[in-house]
Amino acid sequence: MEASDRDIIAGNAAYYWAFSTRDPDAMARLWSSSAQVTCIHPGWDMLVGYDAVMKSWRDILGNSQSPSIECRNARDFVAGDFGYVLCHEVLDEGVLIATNIFRREDGAWRMVHHQAGPAASALPGPPAPVSGSVH
């Protein structure tokens, strides 16, 4: 694994920005459209394929009940053109923990998979995403 990659941390931050601003177009752009993408929303089954994942985002982001979300404690793990970011997701209802997998396509990190589930507990951490790991 390589040294911490600011670009993948930025890609991860873009995901949470699109989520928190409920911007389905931004969300659609940051996912890979060439790869088979997958997503496991909390309490959902796995979604496979760009169309299924984008439909889920349109439903979630278009729902006025969808939660606010803030990313904390992001750490990246990169090997070549593939990498993943682990982070906490702070919502009104509690804290989740996420695995976000990215693939570098034409120089840009694009999301290929997301899973979030309950974290151990509310966790302290700086409000901005932080790149922490050096491998």
Added chain:
Amino acid sequence: MEASDRDIIAGNAAYYWAFSTRDPDAMARLWSSSAQVTCIHPGWDMLVGYDAVMKSWRDILGNSQSPSIECRNARDFVAGDFGYVLCHEVLDEGVLIATNIFRREDGAWRMVHHQAGPAASALPGPPAPVSGSVH
């Protein structure tokens, strides 16, 4: 992403075999020892580094209360020497859903990350791992 890779599905099955037989040595061998590995057990915070992840496995596998586990509906997503498997984990207490990330090292798929969390519900599926996706 490439066509379904039987070897990564076999690597994923080896993980669940080590878990279900409570074999810490087999578990230690199938994780990458050269990469910075990470793990998010259900309800735990992220663990970073081989030593921290292996300590967690010794604790879990050495606990007589640790659950039995069965992998179902495994699907793999591979790009070069990096890939991941999504699958359901059937336990006595319910069904989890997992993201397992692997890296190919000297020709063998080694685990670099695991996250499991609650699945939507009990899910039907064949008892043996099945490679399903073609990308």
